[in-house]
Amino acid sequence: MVAETAKSFEALERQAQTLMSVFVKAGHEAVAPSMIQPADVFLDVIGEALRARTYVFTDHDGDELCLRPDLTVPTCRLHLERHPTGNVKAKYCYNGPAFRFQPQGADSVHPREFRQAGIEAFGGTDREKSEAQIVATTVEALKAAGLTDFKLRIGDLGLFRAVLKAAQMPERWRMLLAHQFWHPEAFRNELGRLSNGPAKALQGLPADLVASLDPAKRADSERKVAKHLESQGVDLVGVRSVSEITESLLGIVEDGRAEPLAPETAQLIESYLGVTAPARAAGARLKDLMRDKGVDITGALDSFHRRLQLMAEAGVDVVRADFTAEFGRTLEYYTGFVFEVVSPALGPGSPVAGGGRYDSLMRSAGSPEDVPAVGAAIHTERLLAAIEGTTG
């Protein structure tokens, strides 16, 4: 890895001061969460896949710790230390290093150590307003640092959920598809399975047992499952109970007996996911699409329009924003609005900043319930490179 020169260190420090002063002026309290974090909480939140990208180590007491791979989770934890229930209004900002293992070797585009500057807003009840403010503050900070040429990409999982809700299908399928949204390939398979023959779900299951199960009779079904296991001489090992297995089996049985997903429903979902348009035109495009299919997602579309309006009022140049329905599919912890700032100097693969809504993150970090949360982070080395690339 290329050693950092004093010059670039100073440039980053100066840039950080500019960013932080914009954040503080927007009402965010500056905090410095711990660099070393308990691995357990982190891995639970970010998932085992990201563990491969995280520096996890065991200290002399045998505790499993990690170097923070980002600052959002540490900021959630800091908030929870102050307010154990989590659901208290607060706005924070930070600037500091984060660490990621680079499996293909570290280089300047994929550093193992980088500085992240960011903002978080917890407990905000006016959702669209909190989101618009986060985008506006992020864009303002980027401009203050000297970035002039950039594009905004936005996405909205709220719209996706509204489409699912309006589409005709069992609730369980909605949950399955919503869960698979982040795994495009699995999503396509699932959609295919539900469209072509959910009855296949029953293949390979003990036929007699399946025939005797009735989703409307939970306790009775549970007894039958227990009896089946006993007759097979199966001792159930582990913590998962007969009741849980029954619940899951009944879901499969319901799938198997359900009518396949109507072709027009699958098509509706696919055409929604195919929408990309300038943000201001996207609303009208979606409205037309939904009207053609006879589907009503007015509530979610209203939120989309209101957010865009609030962003414009807060000084964001929404003409430069693009909407992509699929956007957000690689970032599992986001639960609603998502955005990214892309500079032409670095390209779409290396966004300068990104953020969005992640209402379930606080609960993963230990709060008793979901807490409204919106935030954004700036990749400061990339920002500097983008600015230097455009000016020199």
Next chain:
Amino acid sequence: MTERLVLAVPSKGRLMEQTSDMMAAAGLNLRKTGHERGYRGEIEGLDNIDVAYISASEIAWYLKTGRAHLGVTGEDLVREQMSDADDRVEFVKKLGFGHADVVVAVPTGWIDVRTMSDLDGIAQQFRRAHGRWYRVATKYLNLTRRFFASKGVTDYRIVESLGATEGTPAAGTADLIVDITTTGETLKANGLKILDDGIILNSEANLVVSNTAEWNPRVREAQNEILSRLGV
């Protein structure tokens, strides 16, 4: 610059015996030099070859870092230690012993879970019921992570297990396992079954060539001698 080829072979157990027999059948007699319990050896009649007796899992590391030119070890151990195994080493010959499958196994009573996709399907329910993701006990951290990712399963936690892995679901330290099995009997005895698409790797002992080791003409010559006798 080293002028001698380093051949790494298992230092104990069945694997050592089978390696020794396989080589002898090809006219390559392995012999320890010095003390019988030592870890260095040679091949009778061949100069320029050092035989290093080391544990099977360390052989993978020797090949990865180039400390050994050639090695005999399980494909599972090599793939576990190298995410880029096909760049770093070459599997030149399957040796027909040390058979073991690396598999995903869940409690037999989980009749609702037959495939990796079913396993993914119960992740949310499991979390609701137990307040945590299900735990996978294994010593194959990397193989597990890569395989689960390829199947789109993301909501789980790995607990490292260095022995008696198949007992961890019953003991409550894990909910399912990724482990090696030959006949499946041990799994069955511990109340576990293999998922239909849960075979990660059909592994066996392989003769493996390191691409990272330092190769010069004399070492290459020694390698050619060994490979030609083994019919590669």
